[in-house]
Amino acid sequence: GAVVSQHPSWVICKSGTSVKIECRSLDFQATTMFWYRQFPKQSLMLMATSNEGSKATYEQGVEKDKFLINHASLTLSTLTVTSAHPEDSSFYICSARGGTGGGQPQHFGDGTRLSIL
Amino acid sequence: TQLLEQSPQFLSIQEGENLTVYCNSSSVFSSLQWYRQEPGEGPVLLVTVVTGGEVKKLKRLTFQFGDARKDSSLHITAAQPGDTGLYLCAGVLTDKLIFGTGTRLQVFP
Numbered sequence: 001g002a003v004v005s006q007h008p009s010w011v012i013c014k015s016g017t018s019v020k021i022e023c024r025s026l027d028f029q030a031t032t033m034f035w036y037r038q039f040p041k042q043s044l045m046l047m048a049t050s051n052e053g054s055k056a057t058y059e060q061g062v063e064k065d066k067f068l069i070n071h072a073s074l075t076l077s078t079l080t081v082t083s084a085h086p087e088d089s090s091f092y093i094c095s096a097r098g099g100t101g102g103g104q105p106q107h108f109g110d111g112t113r114l115s116i117l
Numbered sequence: 118t119q120l121l122e123q124s125p126q127f128l129s130i131q132e133g134e135n136l137t138v139y140c141n142s143s144s145v146f147s148s149l150q151w152y153r154q155e156p157g158e159g160p161v162l163l164v165t166v167v168t169g170g171e172v173k174k175l176k177r178l179t180f181q182f183g184d185a186r187k188d189s190s191l192h193i194t195a196a197q198p199g200d201t202g203l204y205l206c207a208g209v210l211t212d213k214l215i216f217g218t219g220t221r222l223q224v225f226p
Contacts, residue, residue, distance in 0.1 A: 004159075006159075032212075034213075034214070036216075041221070042218075042219065043205060043216045043217060043218050043219040044160065044205070044216040045216070046213060046214070046215070046216075049212065049213065091157075093159050093160075095159075095214075105162065105165070106214060108159035108160050108161070109159050110157075110158050110159045111157065111158060111159050113157065
């Protein structure tokens with residue numbers, strides 16, 4: 001089956017640090033990748049959608065300068081949380097989808113837990 | 118704005134009991150998915166329902182898609198401790214998945 005790998009799985013860093021999270025599709029080409037954020041005991045909230053080779057589309061209320069997304073290849077997307085602060089602490093999950101159209105399944109990574117001290 | 122409301126929010130039951138989780142929206146979705154998520158992991162797809170009125174069974178789990186494609190339900194028969202987790206419905210809207218508010222299920226032995 002389709003496998004999506006996220007790295008790192010857990011990161012703890014000081015306030016003001018920039019943190020990069022990688023999302024890789026291991027056995028398929030991901031034309032679209034999605035980044036979600038999940039606070040404790042809450043559901044997944046879509047942050048942005050990225051298509052390979054083009055700029056990401058951010059959801060309302062998500063700061064694009066704060067959360068930099070790069071999708072330079074069909075197997076890799078990165079999310080960089082710039083100048084992270086404690087309120088950015090959360091569980092970040094990516095998903096990847098091959099093909100086009102919303103009907104294609106999204107395959108989820110195992111998430112990255114980000115803790116900002 | 119959360120388009121998909123799930124109820125109940127929390128459910129704590131004994132092994133062997135039956136339960137139903139509801140997923141309601143005022144929006145029409147082309148399809149709807151159900152996921153289960155364990156702590157510290159990504160969500161795992163359980164089922165996709167596409168046609169209004171559709172019923173799908175997956176062992177002890179029964180999924181139903183409303184006739185108007187606005188709501189769905191998940192029924193678990195004879196719940197087991199291994200069913201414990203966060204259950205999420207997600208509607209497919211244009212090019213995106215919109216997740217429901219979630220139902221946290223705890224099944225005690």
